[in-house]
Amino acid sequence: MHVREHTRARPSNDIAVTGLGLVTPAGRNAESTWDGLMDGFPTARRDPELAGLPVDFSCRAAGAGFEGATPLVLAAAREAVADAGLGSGSWDGTRIAVVLGSGGAAPGLGGAGREVCAQAVGADLGALGPGFVTSGGCGAGVTAIGVARELLRSGACDVVVAGGGDTLRGRTAAAGLGRAGALSSRTHDPAGASRPFDAERDGFVPGEGAGVLVLERVADARARRARLRAVLAGYGAAAEGCGALGAGPGGAGRVGVDARGRGVERAVLAAFADAGLGPEDVDHVNAHGSGGLGDDLAEARMLRRVFRGAPPPVTAVKGVLGHAGGGAGAVEAACAVLTLGHQAIPPTANLDRLDPEIELDVVVKSPRRRPVRAALSTSFGLGGQNTALLLRAV
8 A cells, every 4th residue: 555545635734843952972962963973973982880781881962961861851952942043031931832752761671860851841941831741662752742743733832842852871771771682782892882774783772862843833933934944744653562672573672663664664654644745755764773683674674665665865873872762763853854954864873784684775984965855754662652753844
């Protein structure tokens, strides 16, 4: 069944991305993160906080002063609001919502310091509308963006600060993920451990970070003469209906994704239907690409089906940034917005030899500059909660 058969007319109240903020291991803001991605240098290093564990390296957020997820998200939110040309002096706070995603606690992983406090972020920004946190594992930040879009479409608010942040660097989380076989055990080469789609990948690297978007209805953004960074064209979500975590069939790094990627495919098809777009309209995929044996292969199979054997150029930023848990999807969505703005696709770090079973055009070694009309961003959640976003250039 072709994607076009699922499509419907795009709603008249399109949603614009008018601001974005990032805090990642590659940089303390969006500009430095983008520069780090374009350079393609991995950020994984030995982590003193993980000393004595079987996996003692991570990707730590750039700079100092970030303890837990909320400070990461707060810094990214402040940048996003400033980037949108907004602030407490220029808006009616009662019409501003804050919707954030975080991995939170999970069996065997713990949750101390990981939960994001939407109320704290809202209070800092002067946002007095709805404020809450979504879960959904690694797709939590994308789920928050999807919920934010519905708040805008319903008329419940005029601006939503949406995204997510998380840290997997805590000893409890890292130990639990290590026991589950989800992490790379490349202890002899931490910088080369995060290897999305590579033939020698063996799991992901724990990281941390936050990505935040400011969303508004396109008509409202244009009325205030705001810069439109991108249009949030489509959102989709689908569950696998499996357990919380397990190495299981598919190998290291598996988070509950069907070996053929059927649940992810349903999320992607839903995003296409929501956007009123077809595969031929998309010029880039910002992949989940965690470096898990089963997950990367499932994603590749899914993309080849959806794009009828010819997926567009793919990148996986976790090669540089590691895995930011519940914040990863929001970080990657922000990176996709930057790709649309710069019309350039960052390379995938550490991809020395493409797995022969992964028949994708993965961007490696150096950035690829090309026209990008629309980008697909995919996220697999812990326990099989899958999400997808379609973003259009303006």
